[in-house]
Amino acid sequence: MxxxxxxxxxxxxxxxxxxxxxxxxxxxxxFFDLPLVPELTAVAGRNADGLRAAASKYxxxxxxxxxxxxxxxxxxxxxxxxxxxxxHAEIAIAxxxxxxxxLCEKPLANTVEEAEKMTAVAQAAAERGVLSxxxxxxRRTPALALAKRMVDDGRLGEIRHVxxxxxxxxxxxxxxxxxxxxxxxxxxxxxxxxxxxxSIDAAQWITGLKVTGVSALLETFVKERPVGGDFVGLGGHGxxxxxxxxxxxxxxxxxxxxxxxxxxxxxxAGPIGIFEATRFxxxxxxxxxxxxxxxxxxxxxxxxxxxxxxxxxxxxEPDAGFRKIMVTEPSHxxxxxxxxxxxxxxxxxxxxxxxxxxxTAIGAGEQPxxxxxxxxxxxxxxxAVEASADNASRWQNV
Ligand code: SOE
Numbered sequence: 309m310x311x312x313x314x315x316x317x318x319x320x321x322x323x324x325x326x327x328x329x330x331x332x333x334x335x336x337x338x339f340f341d342l343p344l345v346p347e348l349t350a351v352a353g354r355n356a357d358g359l360r361a362a363a364s365k366y367x368x369x370x371x372x373x374x375x376x377x378x379x380x381x382x383x384x385x386x387x388x389x390x391x392x393x394x395x396h397a398e399i400a401i402a403x404x405x406x407x408x409x410x411l412c413e414k415p416l417a418n419t420v421e422e423a424e425k426m427t428a429v430a431q432a433a434a435e436r437g438v439l440s441x442x443x444x445x446x447r448r449t450p451a452l453a454l455a456k457r458m459v460d461d462g463r464l465g466e467i468r469h470v471x472x473x474x475x476x477x478x479x480x481x482x483x484x485x486x487x488x489x490x491x492x493x494x495x496x497x498x499x500x501x502x503x504x505x506x507s508i509d510a511a512q513w514i515t516g517l518k519v520t521g522v523s524a525l526l527e528t529f530v531k532e533r534p535v536g537g538d539f540v541g542l543g544g545h546g547x548x549x550x551x552x553x554x555x556x557x558x559x560x561x562x563x564x565x566x567x568x569x570x571x572x573x574x575x576x577a578g579p580i581g582i583f584e585a586t587r588f589x590x591x592x593x594x595x596x597x598x599x600x601x602x603x604x605x606x607x608x609x610x611x612x613x614x615x616x617x618x619x620x621x622x623x624x625e626p627d628a629g630f631r632k633i634m635v636t637e638p639s640h641x642x643x644x645x646x647x648x649x650x651x652x653x654x655x656x657x658x659x660x661x662x663x664x665x666x667x668t669a670i671g672a673g674e675q676p677x678x679x680x681x682x683x684x685x686x687x688x689x690x691x692a693v694e695a696s697a698d699n700a701s702r703w704q705n706v
Contacts, residue, residue: 322366
């Protein structure tokens with residue numbers, strides 16, 4: 309019995325995404341047969357006490373208070389970047405140039421320029437067998453992976469409409485404190501890049517079509533927030549009368565989009581889309597929703613009911629209505645490795661499936677998906693949305 313080689317991971321950052329990724333690195337080899345066995349070799353962060361606590365809680369073998377040490381160490385094969393967007397380019401480029409595979413959280417970067425540089429370095433590294441992926445984890449939700457399978461199998465026919473909403477409400481309280489997600493120099497944008505990016509990637513991936521143009525509207529409802537306060541989850545509550553700092557990103561993003569056509573001769577237009585991303589949809593906690601309407605059928609997904617997919621099949625009698633598919637059958641994506649039919653999965657499983665697909669691709673020496681080039685396309689859409697919102701003409705080609 310040959311010993312399976314380890315894949316020694318060095319993770320940068322240990323907050324929410326660090327926790328989700330740690331869980332995924334530990335769990336993936338326990339439920340899936342992988343060509344390499346992930347090892348939680350080291351976690352890096354700036355605060356030594358917080359870092360040691362996280363290493364102990366999530367099971368990392370060692371700590372580094374400077375991420376550059378992870379790049380220098382020869383006992384690390386892959387760098388997992390779970391830090392704010394303004395750090396992605398420097399870390400990913402250094403890691404790839406040092407011959408380490410990279411998993412980088414979304415969005416890939418804070419600007420198209422950074423994303424282009426990262427993509428060029430990643431493509432050169434891939435020729436040396438050094439591979440990379442961007443962490444658009446919702447692709448690994450079984451119901452969305454099933455939607456992709458159904459579109460690819462022609463069950464919806466030609467797609468006419470894409471309707472994507474990503475609704476959260478953790479900033480509805482005007483006194484929720486100023487965090488890095490509200491500082492453009494760190495996050496790049498607000499709801500647009502943090503959650504809208506997921507909708508853009510999922511829509512492009514499932515339809516197989518790129519966005520070619522947008523017309524957008526961005527809004528910042530609360531212009532200043534408390535500098536400190538009790539941070540709870542992503543938001544929390546700061547003092548109403550303490551010092552306040554400026555919010556420099558969007559609170560909500562709305563945009564229409566055109567997708568490329570499947571007809572090279574331009575005989576028919578591609579799908580048209582409408583996107584909404586906000587953290588002010590009071591009562592909506594993590595409602596990542598996607599509906600596609602095609603010529604043969606429609607699908608509708610809501611992450612707040614993530615183990616099911618609504619499907620309307622035009623081939624059935626018109627009054628058949630939408631059917632609720634419980635995406636828990638062994639024939640569905642990823643589900644055979646977990647529980648018997650009907651028992652369902654959670655948010656964290658998307659990250660575990662992301663590790664499964666990444667490690668499987670690395671083991672096979674194949675380009676993982678989404679690549680940095682796929683993530684660059686999302687970055688171009690984000691930039692076009694911002695340019696359109698800033699531009700009176702409102703229409704921006706991507
Ligand atoms: C916050 O909006 C957030 O944590 C995003 O940053 C994640 O990408 C998403 O999976 C959940 O919500």
